[in-house]
Amino acid sequence: VASVSVLLSSTAMAADLTVGFSQIGSESGWRAAETSVTKMEAEKRGIQLKFADAQQKQENQIKAIRGFIAQGVDAILVAPVVATGWEAVLGEAKDAKIPVILLDRGVDAPQDLYLTSVASDQVEEGRVAGRWLVDAVKDKDCKVVELQGTVGSTPAINRKKGFEEAIGGKANISIVRSQTGDFTRAKGKEVMEGFIKAENGGKDICAVYAHNDDMAVGAIQAIKDAGLKPGSDLLVVSIDGVPDIFSAMAAGEANATVELTPNMAGPAFDALEAYLKDGKAPEKFIITESKLYTPADNPQGEYETRKGLGY
Numbered sequence: 001v002a003s004v005s006v007l008l009s010s011t012a013m014a015a016d017l018t019v020g021f022s023q024i025g026s027e028s029g030w031r032a033a034e035t036s037v038t039k040m041e042a043e044k045r046g047i048q049l050k051f052a053d054a055q056q057k058q059e060n061q062i063k064a065i066r067g068f069i070a071q072g073v074d075a076i077l078v079a080p081v082v083a084t085g086w087e088a089v090l091g092e093a094k095d096a097k098i099p100v101i102l103l104d105r106g107v108d109a110p111q112d113l114y115l116t117s118v119a120s121d122q123v124e125e126g127r128v129a130g131r132w133l134v135d136a137v138k139d140k141d142c143k144v145v146e147l148q149g150t151v152g153s154t155p156a157i158n159r160k161k162g163f164e165e166a167i168g169g170k171a172n173i174s175i176v177r178s179q180t181g182d183f184t185r186a187k188g189k190e191v192m193e194g195f196i197k198a199e200n201g202g203k204d205i206c207a208v209y210a211h212n213d214d215m216a217v218g219a220i221q222a223i224k225d226a227g228l229k230p231g232s233d234l235l236v237v238s239i240d241g242v243p244d245i246f247s248a249m250a251a252g253e254a255n256a257t258v259e260l261t262p263n264m265a266g267p268a269f270d271a272l273e274a275y276l277k278d279g280k281a282p283e284k285f286i287i288t289e290s291k292l293y294t295p296a297d298n299p300q301g302e303y304e305t306r307k308g309l310g311y
């Protein structure tokens with residue numbers, strides 16, 4: 001009888017968990033996939049997920065987190081839109097003894113304010129993209145235009161840094177223009193149109209480096225509208241590995257992407273469940289893989305396998 005009740009209570013524990021998730025918004029295909037994968041992972045584990053979409057605004061995220069604290073949730077997931085400005089609200093969660101897990105972006109705040117962070121190594125993603133370009137252009141002169149992610153977000157800061165590091169030793173490669181496209185297709189296209197105008201109708205541009213695939217897809221459209229061929233007249237390298245970049249690659253219009261898994265919630269819930277069960281603190285940084293894909297890696301097949309996965 002005793003063992004049965006122990007079993008019941010531990011089963012009940014996972015099923016009784018309520019977790020608040022403050023999501024940034026739906027700026028990219030990758031973000032949409034992360035949202036659906038998080039919902040699926042919660043359902044699979046019997047976790048009740050309270051979802052709040054912040055529509056890209058930090059103030060909405062702070063409000064949502066305060067709401068989750070007031071409701072007494074068991075844990076909070078947050079994908080922080082920008083790096084700064086989190087100390088107060090994370091301190092409130094800590095005072096309420098509610099563990100916080102960061103998903104996919106980092107914060108500039110003391111590490112004791114969150115249980116763990118599940119994210120990629122974003123500097124490395126930039127390096128992988130940069131190394132690919134160094135290899136691709138060899139000794140040819142190459143003017144690069146850069147589409148940055150959301151200003152003040154860790155992926156924008158770090159992906160820029162890693163890429164610059166990788167091309168750093170090469171005198172033939174330089175970033176001639178760099179502007180934010182806010183991680184969206186529409187802005188990526190609009191900013192790329194400006195770059196094309198400023199650089200001799202695009203003829204002076206050798207490559208586009210976009211901090212995510214959605215901006216690259218927007219840029220590809222702008223390049224085509226200008227009468228140039230993306231993938232050959234202008235090289236296109238970006239990050240995420242969403243289905244649409246693989247179909248662009250299959251069509252010869254994109255050259256490389258660095259994959260980012262949308263399943264940040266799986267490792268986050270694993271860490272949380274272990275922590276709530278034994279009080280075992282997880283690693284502070286759980287780092288996901290950053291794998292390069294090029295047209296040699298069966299882009300059509302990658303498109304097929306991914307398109308169902310919540311994108």
Ligand code: GYE
Nearest residue numbers: 028030031104155183212
């Ligand atoms: O690469 C981009 C998105 O925070 C790492 O946010 C994430 C980035 C992702 O919208 O597509």
